[in-house]
Amino acid sequence: MTTDAMTSTATSTVPKRSRASRVERTTTLGSSLLLIGIAAAFSVPLLWVILASLNPQASLSVEWPAEAGLDNYRGVLNTETTYRPIWNSLLLCGGGTIITMICAALAAYPLSRFSSRAKRPFLLTIIFATGLPITALMIPVYALFVRVNLIDSMLGAVLFLSASSLPYAIFLMKGFMDGVPKELEESAWTEGAGTLRALWAIVLPLMRPGTAVVTMLTFAKMWGDFFVPFMLLLSPEKLPASVSLYTFSSQYGQVQYGQLAAFSVLYTLPVVLLYLVLGRRLRDGFVAQGGLKG
Amino acid sequence: MATATTSAQSAKPRPHIRWSRGMPMLPTLVILLLFLAGPVLYSVYLAFTNRALRGEGASETSFVGLDNFTQAFDTSAFWNSFTLTIIFTLVSGVIGQTVLGMALALLLRRAPSWVQAITGAVVVGAWIVPEVVAGYLWYTFLSEDGSLNNILDLLHLPSQDWLISAPIIAVSFANIWRGTAFAMLTFSAALAQISPELEESAQIDGAGPIRRFWSITLPLLRRAMMTALMLITLQTLSVFGLIYVMTGGGPSAQSQTLPLYMYEQAFSYGQLGYGTAIALLLLGIGGIAALAYLRVLPKEDKE
Numbered sequence: 139m140t141t142d143a144m145t146s147t148a149t150s151t152v153p154k155r156s157r158a159s160r161v162e163r164t165t166t167l168g169s170s171l172l173l174i175g176i177a178a179a180f181s182v183p184l185l186w187v188i189l190a191s192l193n194p195q196a197s198l199s200v201e202w203p204a205e206a207g208l209d210n211y212r213g214v215l216n217t218e219t220t221y222r223p224i225w226n227s228l229l230l231c232g233g234g235t236i237i238t239m240i241c242a243a244l245a246a247y248p249l250s251r252f253s254s255r256a257k258r259p260f261l262l263t264i265i266f267a268t269g270l271p272i273t274a275l276m277i278p279v280y281a282l283f284v285r286v287n288l289i290d291s292m293l294g295a296v297l298f299l300s301a302s303s304l305p306y307a308i309f310l311m312k313g314f315m316d317g318v319p320k321e322l323e324e325s326a327w328t329e330g331a332g333t334l335r336a337l338w339a340i341v342l343p344l345m346r347p348g349t350a351v352v353t354m355l356t357f358a359k360m361w362g363d364f365f366v367p368f369m370l371l372l373s374p375e376k377l378p379a380s381v382s383l384y385t386f387s388s389q390y391g392q393v394q395y396g397q398l399a400a401f402s403v404l405y406t407l408p409v410v411l412l413y414l415v416l417g418r419r420l421r422d423g424f425v426a427q428g429g430l431k432g
Numbered sequence: 433m434a435t436a437t438t439s440a441q442s443a444k445p446r447p448h449i450r451w452s453r454g455m456p457m458l459p460t461l462v463i464l465l466l467f468l469a470g471p472v473l474y475s476v477y478l479a480f481t482n483r484a485l486r487g488e489g490a491s492e493t494s495f496v497g498l499d500n501f502t503q504a505f506d507t508s509a510f511w512n513s514f515t516l517t518i519i520f521t522l523v524s525g526v527i528g529q530t531v532l533g534m535a536l537a538l539l540l541r542r543a544p545s546w547v548q549a550i551t552g553a554v555v556v557g558a559w560i561v562p563e564v565v566a567g568y569l570w571y572t573f574l575s576e577d578g579s580l581n582n583i584l585d586l587l588h589l590p591s592q593d594w595l596i597s598a599p600i601i602a603v604s605f606a607n608i609w610r611g612t613a614f615a616m617l618t619f620s621a622a623l624a625q626i627s628p629e630l631e632e633s634a635q636i637d638g639a640g641p642i643r644r645f646w647s648i649t650l651p652l653l654r655r656a657m658m659t660a661l662m663l664i665t666l667q668t669l670s671v672f673g674l675i676y677v678m679t680g681g682g683p684s685a686q687s688q689t690l691p692l693y694m695y696e697q698a699f700s701y702g703q704l705g706y707g708t709a710i711a712l713l714l715l716g717i718g719g720i721a722a723l724a725y726l727r728v729l730p731k732e733d734k735e
Contacts, residue, residue: 162542165641169539170547176536177551180558180609182579183569190572198572200579241463244456252453267468269663269722271670273691274714275468277698277707278475281483301467304460333456362562364673383564384677395572402565409560424621 191403196396210400220404227378229292230367231360234299238307238356246311247337251320267305276369283370290372299366303356314348315341347419354416358409379405479709485702500709512685513693516600517669520689525668528608530661533615537623559613567677570606595679599687603675607668615660622656662725666718690714
């Protein structure tokens with residue numbers, strides 16, 4: 139992931155003198171051991187979910203399955219438990235991500251290309267909205283949605299998810315767009331291409347890695363979100379995986395930890411795959427947000 | 433679309449042309465106004481009413497002035513939640529995630545690539561796990577028959593039910609586990625942008641690693657630090673699902689941070705107006721934190 143760049147900085151700092159390089163080697167060994175220790179500590183909770191999902195007699199503790207098998211997965215792979223919640227999650231997060239990305243690309247363009255007196259206040263508002271604790275909005279949003287009859291509506295949930303992820307997406311998109319030289323579209327304009335055409339045909343293709351990062355972060359955040367669908371959706375057949383996982387224990391009376399783990403793995407898998415596909419580019423997103431620039 | 437085209441071709445910056453340049457922002461503005469600014473404004477109204485899900489405030493909503501706020505400031509449960517929120521934010525966000533994330537970013541620079549790959553994968557893995565899954569993972573890890581107690585048994589150390597004996601610390605550790613990757617990635621990206629010559633010349637001048645960190649690396653990282661601290665603080669203030677799954681705020685409100693208190697008041701007791709007042713206070717705390725970080729930034733960085 140961040141490996142390439144960090145290796146290059148690490149090698150370039152190694153001094154040439156041998157005494158210093160021995161010190162350097164000791165620090166390398168020390169920091170490696172420390173890192174392995176931290177990684178081991180971090181991985182214990184993750185180990186539980188993987189081992190317990192394969193263990194028909196799973197308990198609360200990490201243990202090697204006596205007879206490993208896919209029974210837990212077979213137990214949860216049905217419409218009620220897995221397929222429908224995952225499908226609902228895909229609808230919610232897919233819809234939300236599409237709306238967010240279209241709006242963010244459109245909004246970032248004028249912010250990146252034109253200057254206006256309204257730009258700075260708008261950017262500052264966006265930066266503040268980026269950090270708005272969405273949790274604090276859920277009670278008023280619930281009350282508002284009751285008023286306008288949007289409770290238990292997938293569309294309502296999708297639109298609110300889009301609104302809550304838009305500020306960060308715009309902020310990142312603008313950062314990536316600033317990196318695309320303006321001269322490229324200016325030549326397109328003289329040939330008669332409109333703003334949207336220039337954005338679609340010239341700017342967006344040049345910032346594809348950046349767009350991929352923003353799309354992934356937006357989708358992953360929505361996929362994991364619990365409070366928004368928990369508050370805004372009521373019908374069991376509309377609940378996404380995040381909420382159905384929470385109701386998992388109450389559904390069966392006695393908690394079947396193996397099945398809970400198996401469903402957790404299935405629910406986590408899409409974001410892990412997405413991350414593996416785009417992981418290398420993730421670093422760009424963090425460079426882009428390296429400082430809040432208005 | 434047609435107006436946008438003409439504006440791009442025209443070189444004269446007339447007011448109505450400026451407006452049409454901003455046209456692509458329209459969908460964003462509509463969504464943000466309806467679904468983000470709307471609820472914020474509505475919460476300002478709602479916080480001054482006695483709106484409820486049932487009972488008196490349900491049939492007829494009336495203004496109650498500052499009653500909700502005075503009620504909050506007079507209630508020990510509110511102050512309990514307020515204190516727990518500050519502890520949770522400081523321990524897990526400001527100190528835990530930031531220090532551990534910075535330590536990881538610094539250590540990773542010198543580590544061989546296979547160590548970088550393993551550590552990066554595990555730490556980022558904890559970050560991408562959905563909130564509810566993370567809640568269950570830590571519930572099993574810390575519960576009475578959980579992994580931590582098994583490890584402690586092996587080491588002949590006393591075990592206990594951590595979710596009952598130290599609930600706020602338990603949820604804080606879970607949040608550190610979940611959020612450290614964000615700090616690590618931000619600081620790694622910022623460190624990669626610092627030219628290595630600066631540190632090398634300081635090293636030749638005889639500055640030790642600690643001196644180099646304080647005098648060179650840290651000042652150069654200040655901007656990234658403030659950005660990360662602000663985002664981490666606001667993020668930690670609004671953690672709900674993780675705590676809700678792990679402890680539900682209990683036992684006896686010992687891990688009930690403001691979001692959980694707000695939820696309980698609004699839904700278990702049906703007091704929407706009061707719950708919204710708590711939400712508004714939470715937004716206020718977030719706003720104060722954000723302003724504080726922006727103030728600490730040096731002037732030239734704000735441009």
